[in-house]
Amino acid sequence: MSKDIRxxxxxxxxxxxxxxxxTIAAKPSSYYAIKPEDFHGIIPxxxxxxxxxVKAGQALFHSKLDEALLFPSPVSGEISEIIRGAKRKxxxxxxxxxxxxxxxxFGKKDAAKMSGDELKAHLLTTGxxxxxxxxxxxxxxxxxxxxxxxxxxxxxxxxxxxxxDYTLSGKEAELSAALTALTKLTEGSxxxxxxxGGNSPLATVTDVTSHKVSGPHPAGNVGTHINKIDPVNKGExxxxxxxxxxxxxxxxxxxxxFNASRTLAVTGSQIEKPQxxxxxxxxxxxxxxxxxxxxxxxRIISGNVLxxxxxTPEGSLGYYHNQxxxxxxxxxxxxxxxxxxxxxxxxxxxxLTFSWMQPNKKYDLTTNxxxxxxxxxxxxSYEEVFPLDMYPLQMLKSCMYxxxxxxxxxxxxxxxxxxxxxxxxxxxxxxxxxxIIREGLDLMLKEIG
Amino acid sequence: MSLKSKLHNLxxxxxxxxxxxxxxxxxxxxxxxxxxxxxxxxxxAADDLKRTMNTVIMALVPCLIFGMFNAGYQxxxxxxxxxxxxxxxxxxxxTLDNLLxxxxxxxxxVIVSYGVGLAVxxxxxxxxxxxxxxxxLVTGMLVPLIVPVDIPLWMLAVAVIFGVVIGKExxxxxxxxxxxxxxxxxxxxxxxxxxxxxxxxxxxxxAKEMAGTPDAISGETILGYYAKAGQELTIAGxxxxxxxxxxxxxxxxxxxxxxxxxxxxxxxxxxxxxxFLIIIGALFLIFTKIGSWRIMLSTVIGALVMGLIFNxxxxxxxxxxxxxFYGLMDVPFWQHLIIGSVLFGAVYMATxxxxxxQTNKGKWIYGFLIGxxxxxxRVFNPAYPEGVFLAILLMNVFAPTIDHYVVQANVxxxxxxxxxxxx
Numbered sequence: 024m025s026k027d028i029r030x031x032x033x034x035x036x037x038x039x040x041x042x043x044x045x046t047i048a049a050k051p052s053s054y055y056a057i058k059p060e061d062f063h064g065i066i067p068x069x070x071x072x073x074x075x076x077v078k079a080g081q082a083l084f085h086s087k088l089d090e091a092l093l094f095p096s097p098v099s100g101e102i103s104e105i106i107r108g109a110k111r112k113x114x115x116x117x118x119x120x121x122x123x124x125x126x127x128x129f130g131k132k133d134a135a136k137m138s139g140d141e142l143k144a145h146l147l148t149t150g151x152x153x154x155x156x157x158x159x160x161x162x163x164x165x166x167x168x169x170x171x172x173x174x175x176x177x178x179x180x181x182x183x184x185x186x187x188d189y190t191l192s193g194k195e196a197e198l199s200a201a202l203t204a205l206t207k208l209t210e211g212s213x214x215x216x217x218x219x220g221g222n223s224p225l226a227t228v229t230d231v232t233s234h235k236v237s238g239p240h241p242a243g244n245v246g247t248h249i250n251k252i253d254p255v256n257k258g259e260x261x262x263x264x265x266x267x268x269x270x271x272x273x274x275x276x277x278x279x280x281f282n283a284s285r286t287l288a289v290t291g292s293q294i295e296k297p298q299x300x301x302x303x304x305x306x307x308x309x310x311x312x313x314x315x316x317x318x319x320x321x322r323i324i325s326g327n328v329l330x331x332x333x334x335t336p337e338g339s340l341g342y343y344h345n346q347x348x349x350x351x352x353x354x355x356x357x358x359x360x361x362x363x364x365x366x367x368x369x370x371x372x373x374x375l376t377f378s379w380m381q382p383n384k385k386y387d388l389t390t391n392x393x394x395x396x397x398x399x400x401x402x403x404s405y406e407e408v409f410p411l412d413m414y415p416l417q418m419l420k421s422c423m424y425x426x427x428x429x430x431x432x433x434x435x436x437x438x439x440x441x442x443x444x445x446x447x448x449x450x451x452x453x454x455x456x457x458x459i460i461r462e463g464l465d466l467m468l469k470e471i472g
Numbered sequence: 473m474s475l476k477s478k479l480h481n482l483x484x485x486x487x488x489x490x491x492x493x494x495x496x497x498x499x500x501x502x503x504x505x506x507x508x509x510x511x512x513x514x515x516x517a518a519d520d521l522k523r524t525m526n527t528v529i530m531a532l533v534p535c536l537i538f539g540m541f542n543a544g545y546q547x548x549x550x551x552x553x554x555x556x557x558x559x560x561x562x563x564x565x566x567t568l569d570n571l572l573x574x575x576x577x578x579x580x581x582v583i584v585s586y587g588v589g590l591a592v593x594x595x596x597x598x599x600x601x602x603x604x605x606x607x608x609l610v611t612g613m614l615v616p617l618i619v620p621v622d623i624p625l626w627m628l629a630v631a632v633i634f635g636v637v638i639g640k641e642x643x644x645x646x647x648x649x650x651x652x653x654x655x656x657x658x659x660x661x662x663x664x665x666x667x668x669x670x671x672x673x674x675x676x677x678x679a680k681e682m683a684g685t686p687d688a689i690s691g692e693t694i695l696g697y698y699a700k701a702g703q704e705l706t707i708a709g710x711x712x713x714x715x716x717x718x719x720x721x722x723x724x725x726x727x728x729x730x731x732x733x734x735x736x737x738x739x740x741x742x743x744x745x746x747x748f749l750i751i752i753g754a755l756f757l758i759f760t761k762i763g764s765w766r767i768m769l770s771t772v773i774g775a776l777v778m779g780l781i782f783n784x785x786x787x788x789x790x791x792x793x794x795x796x797f798y799g800l801m802d803v804p805f806w807q808h809l810i811i812g813s814v815l816f817g818a819v820y821m822a823t824x825x826x827x828x829x830q831t832n833k834g835k836w837i838y839g840f841l842i843g844x845x846x847x848x849x850r851v852f853n854p855a856y857p858e859g860v861f862l863a864i865l866l867m868n869v870f871a872p873t874i875d876h877y878v879v880q881a882n883v884x885x886x887x888x889x890x891x892x893x894x895x
Contacts, residue, residue: 036515182515256890328514350515353508356476360504361522368518374527374760376518390508394520395500397605398647401524402830403764414879416830432883449517451524452647457512 027219028251030238032410034445036182036369038328038350039387042288044189046299050313052339054117055098055305057083061342062094062153063461064162064468067113075102080127080281082150083116091166095150097283097304099125115339118305126280134204134276142207149275153342154268158246158255160468161439161461170209170262172253175202177217177225177266178236180243181327181444183297185288185345187266188223190299195224197273198266202228204276209262216248225266241410246442250411255437267345285345287311291328292387293321293349300347305339308347312336316349322390324348329444330457353391361394368393371407371449397452405446411437415446419456422463427470430463440464476503493597497604521646525609527762531753532613532820536582538749539742540574541566543621546739547573547677560735560748577677578742580625581616588629589615592636596645607646607653607826608636614654614820617743618813618861619661620674627668631660651868652827655861662861675739693740694733695812695850695858697724698799720799733810744816747809754819763823766832767839771818772809774843779805782851800851814846817860827868831878838874842867 059067066087071077077100082093096118103119129149134142146152147166157164164170177187191198205213212232217223219235226233234252236242245263255261264272267285274282283304290297295315302311308323316323316336324331325341328348332341340347362375369386370376378384405415413434421429440457447456479499486495499505500522509516545565548554557565589612597604615635619628635657640649662669675693697720728738736746744750757763782801785791791798809815822828822842829838842863849859 038515254886254889256886322508322514324514331514333510333514348514354506356480356503356506358476358503361500361520362526365518369515370518372519372524372527372761374519374523374762376523378518388515390514391504391516392507392509393504393516393518394522395505395507395603397521397603398645400521400607400647400826402825402828403766403832403835404761406832412882412885414831414882417875417879432886433879434882434886444513448513448515449519451519451521453516453520455512 026234026252028216028234028236028238028242028248030236030242030247030410032407033239033241034369034371034408034449035180035239036328036388036448037383037385038182038290038292039385040291040294040297040348040350041183041385042185042290042297042299044186044299046286046301049300049302049306049311051120052303052307052310054103054119054307055096055100055303056307056339057094057097057116057118057305057342058339059084059094059113059116062163064160064465065092065094067094069105069113069116071102071116073102073105076100077102077118078125078127079283080129080150080275083118084113086163089166091147092152092163093147093150094153095281095283097281126282128279129275129281130279132276132279134200134207137204137207139207142204146204146272149281151272151275151281154264154272156263158249158261158263158439159436160464161441162468164262165260168260170211170260172211173205173209173213173262173264174245174248174252175205175213175215175225175231175264175266175269176243176245176248177215177223178221178243180218180240181329182240183288183290183346183348184243184327185267185286185299187225188218188221190286190288190345191224191266191270193224194270194273195227197270197277198225199228199273200276201269201273202231204272205262205264206230211253214248214252216243216245216252218243238410241442241445244441246437246439247410250413250437254412254434257431257436259436265343265345268343287340287345287347289315289347291324291347291349293317293351302340304342308334308338308340309336311340311347312349320352320354321349322352324350328388329448330441351387351389353389355391357391371404392453394451394453396454399452399454401451404449404451408445408449409442411442413438415443415456418463419443419446419454419459422459422466425463425466427467430467431471435463435467438464479503480506490598490601493601493603494594497594497597521606522609524762525606527760528610528757528820529613531756531763532610532617532743534749534752535617535743535746535816536578536613538736538746539617540578541570542574542736542745543577543677543742544570544573545737546621546675550676551678557737559731560737562737565737573677577621578616581619581621581623581628581742582613584625584628585615585632586612588632589636592633592641596637596641600645602645605646607640610824611636611654611657615657618654618658618741618816618821620669621677621742622674623661623668627661627665631657631664634660647826649826650872651865652821652824655821655865655868658861659865675741693812694724694728694738695800696720697727698803698811730807730810733807741813744813747815750815750819754815757819757823763819764825764828764835766835767823767828767842768818770836770839771814771822771843771846774840774845775808775814775818775847776805776843777840778844778847779803779808782847797851808847808850812850812858813860814843817846817864818843821861821864822867827871829871829874829878831875833881834871834874834878837878838867838871841870 067084077096079099086092098120100120104117106115108114155164216234217226219237326344364375409415418433440461443456486492554564639653639656643649758765845863846860
């Protein structure tokens with residue numbers, strides 16, 4: 024049953040540096056990096072050593088808890104370095120890329136003729152499983168559970184986000200193959216949500232349930248769709264997959280190759296020419312942004328400004344990200360910044376802040392916190408940007424005092440940290456909402472499982 | 473070296489020391505800190521707690537300025553030295569003389585309130601090693617506005633210490649308190665020094681000193697008059713004329729018109745008399761989205777409903793003029809809004825986000841009950857007819873309970889969904 028979803032609560036943060044709709048290929052990086060930290064909660068058990076040769080798609084490590092859960096190399100080449108942190112925790116696996124890429128051959132498959140179990144096994148051996156995430160807990164899907172539904176968001180509403188209508192065009196065959204495969208993995212439906220009035224190649228795919236969504240961010244967040252279409256109850260599991268990762272799964276099924284390439288948006292006010300770039304997972308940011316970035320006091324983010332990860336210029340593209348954002352650092356003092364009228368920052372209040380007068384202005388926001396960390400004081404403001412049918416403030420507090428019963432009752436099974444990105448952005452007390460929710464989810468995962 | 477970099481170096485020097493919170497509080501007053509985001513969102517909205525609090529203070533400033541003029545005006549008017557001003561822009565109101573008297577009496581209240589309150593805050597911040605939080609900026613402004621002009625400063629200082637320590641710091645500081653600190657201070661004054669706070673001598677500057685002398689002036693508030701509406705009042709004749717015998721109710725009507733009450737040309741606590749300026753402040757707070765319109769509106773509705781009920785009781789003849797409750801029960805329901813400080817409480821006190829209900833539905837219930845109970849206390853407690861602060865404190869205590877039931881409704885919806893699924 025298709026459904027039109029209209030979101031009223033939310034906030035579109037309009038920033039300078041939106042990507043122009045031209046695509047160039049990033050120059051190949053000398054090495055590619057996979058960071059186990061991108062896979063929340065996974066403890067890696069290495070399958071390769073420094074000096075080993077790997078092909079693209081060959082597993083680098085598996086999860087300590089589940090040997091079947093493999094994590095592949097995005098390129099063919101030689102393992103050049105394994106960087107470890109405190110307590111020998113593996114931070115980064117670097118692969119020196121070959122000049123000509125060799126792919127491990129997993130064989131062409133026709134998903135329509137395969138059973139659910141065969142497909143599951145295929146996705147696990149090819150290293151495509153980590154693309155599948157689950158709610159509750161927002162972690163890589165548990166291989167032993169069958170989801171009641173699978174959700175794909177074909178609309179990216181985050182600030183400066185890559186436009187899926189553009190990046191996915193021409194990938195119809197791959198998307199179709201991947202979605203056919205997904206329908207085999209659930210007893211329920213595969214929900215594909217696209218932007219109302221958009222021109223998404225996902226909207227034309229048959230045998231899935233299509234929905235249209237409109238409204239401000241987080242209209243494109245998969246958490247919003249789940250809450251509006253088929254909320255997660257206790258004991259249930261739904262899966263979510265990023266639309267750009269469907270392309271990789273689809274190509275794998277069609278050609279037998281694990282091609283970790285994706286089209287990403289290079290955005291932000293510190294980028295000289297914001298545009299789309301094709302690059303491989305783990306590619307070096309300095310190659311993606313070559314000659315196109317102002318590095319003077321710049322925050323580089325793999326992902327978007329709300330949920331992305333801080334990176335150095337030598338860092339790499341995150342496993343799940345399809346965006347690089349570069350914005351100015353805000354490490355400067357501002358004289359009487361707390362009481363003077365503000366014209367160049369975004370605010371949902373009108374307390375001498377004037378962003379309400381220019382709803383279409385594009386802002387060049389810095390990383391300044393615009394205030395200090397305080398206890399929760401203001402109430403009622405989160406609800407204005409939080410479209411889920413829950414009480415965000417109460418939920419955050421229940422996470423802070425670790426009351427599992429209350430967290431469960433308030434709807435913790437349905438949320439991921441990214442659902443609290445907007446409330447964190449507007450928070451007057453500058454509380455780290457996403458961190459609080461992440462820690463709450465981790466506690467639940469540990470205690471309840 | 474600029475001031476900015478000098479302060480930055482000092483901040484680095486104090487980092488980690490006991491004095492850091494005190495220094496940072498002063499530093500961040502001058503400069504928005506250079507802190508950047510780490511983890512979580514990389515950008516943040518423009519508002520911080522200081523800006524929020526500052527907005528409330530801005531909404532209070534007109535009330536404070538008016539309060540200064542009014543203090544002087546009531547003083548000279550009671551002494552019979554000036555004519556009654558006719559309306560808000562009356563010539564005898566906005567005079568320098570009035571302002572001078574007002575400044576002499578009200579500014580010390582402001583200084584004591586902020587000085588003592590912030591000293592306690594800094595002390596706790598240094599002892600407990602947390603940042604000085606901004607909550608007291610608003611409390612410190614509210615306190616002078618809700619006390620009588622002639623309150624002794626030592627009394628105010630004691631009350632402020634009590635209010636900040638017991639009302640707030642023992643719970644963990646700003647954001648953690650259960651009771652509104654400003655009202656805790658007010659309640660402390662009321663219960664610790666009842667003869668001062670409920671008498672008829674503190675509302676007009678100079679009334680206390682002149683009591684018992686031939687020049688004695690009355691400093692009764694309108695609520696005081698109404699509470700005793702049916703009782704006889706004898707006014708000593710002036711210039712050898714015969715004594716006038718009237719009732720309190722008639723005397724109030726003679727002294728103050730509705731427009732006086734609306735514009736605020738009446739005796740009362742410093743900042744709560746001008747309903748006009750309170751409404752302006754309310755509109756400003758609602759426009760800036762800092763104050764909750766839900767609480768303000770529902771408090772007014774609650775007060776009107778209770779007023780209507782009492783009017784109905786009088787109309788039905790259940791209460792006669794002989795009853796001591798008759799005076800205030802008979803007041804037309806809408807007049808409850810322009811006498812006393814229901815509006816001030818609704819706009820500036822009930823909306824304190826920390827102590828109010830935190831859910832939007834809860835705010836409706838919370839506000840309604842504040843208005844309802846305020847008028848109830850006002851009518852049934854003739855000894856001290858202002859019930860707003862007690863009503864708000866009472867509802868502060870019940871706010872978490874209201875929220876609990878509102879949130880439970882959401883929880884039940886989720887439980888039901890689960891049951892439908894499993895059934």
